[in-house]
Amino acid sequence: MDYASSDAPPKAGPRDPDLLLPHGARGVKVVVVGGFGVGKTTMVGSVSEIPPLTTEETMTQAGVGIDHNPGAAGKNTTTVAMDFGRISINEELVLYLFGTPGQERFWFLWNGIFEGALGAVVLVDTRRIEVCFEVVTRLEDRRVPFVVAVNAFPEAPHYPVPELRTALALSDSVPIVTCDARDRASCRDALLSLMVYLCTLAAQETA
Numbered sequence: 001m002d003y004a005s006s007d008a009p010p011k012a013g014p015r016d017p018d019l020l021l022p023h024g025a026r027g028v029k030v031v032v033v034g035g036f037g038v039g040k041t042t043m044v045g046s047v048s049e050i051p052p053l054t055t056e057e058t059m060t061q062a063g064v065g066i067d068h069n070p071g072a073a074g075k076n077t078t079t080v081a082m083d084f085g086r087i088s089i090n091e092e093l094v095l096y097l098f099g100t101p102g103q104e105r106f107w108f109l110w111n112g113i114f115e116g117a118l119g120a121v122v123l124v125d126t127r128r129i130e131v132c133f134e135v136v137t138r139l140e141d142r143r144v145p146f147v148v149a150v151n152a153f154p155e156a157p158h159y160p161v162p163e164l165r166t167a168l169a170l171s172d173s174v175p176i177v178t179c180d181a182r183d184r185a186s187c188r189d190a191l192l193s194l195m196v197y198l199c200t201l202a203a204q205e206t207a
Helices: 040-047 104-113 126-142 161-167 184-206
Strands: 026-033 056-058 077-079 083-090 093-099 117-124 146-151 176-179
Touching: 026 040, 040 083, 040 093, 040 117, 040 184, 117 126, 117 184, 126 146, 126 161, 146 184, 161 176, 176 184
Parallel strands: 026 093, 026 117, 117 146, 146 176
Antiparallel strands: 056 077, 083 093
């Protein structure tokens, strides 16, 4: 049966602009990690070219005594599964961003989120550096390449890079950059620093 263009039934599936992987393109995965309240959801939302998928839920009394959120008492929502965003690098390459939950009781989800990931960006809040210790350890144990992005929270103390490197027990090769999770260009630069680092590691392996 023929339909006139104005009478055509709605097309099944997502709209063309919302397709995850354009025809002929290749997708790669990067994960944004960090402790609770460091800005992961904000970063994914700021840099994504599509409305981000988030799983933010209101924190309730059920988490009292279970969740430990030092320095983030004013935050009343938390990611319970993941955040998801997309960036088209060019017609042939699409970058998928996955933000992990900050609450430790949801870290079992890491296994699926990290499968096939090229690397990670670790967001750090200098007011609560200690919440990233376990995150860094887990990435090192998994042998996941990562860069550290210090999120520029208002009134957060500024530390020289060597002090941050010592506090996080990082090797000299791991890049440390500054990032404002609210700013698209700043988030883009943090992701670019990870791409450059991954290229450096690949070159070293083939040398």
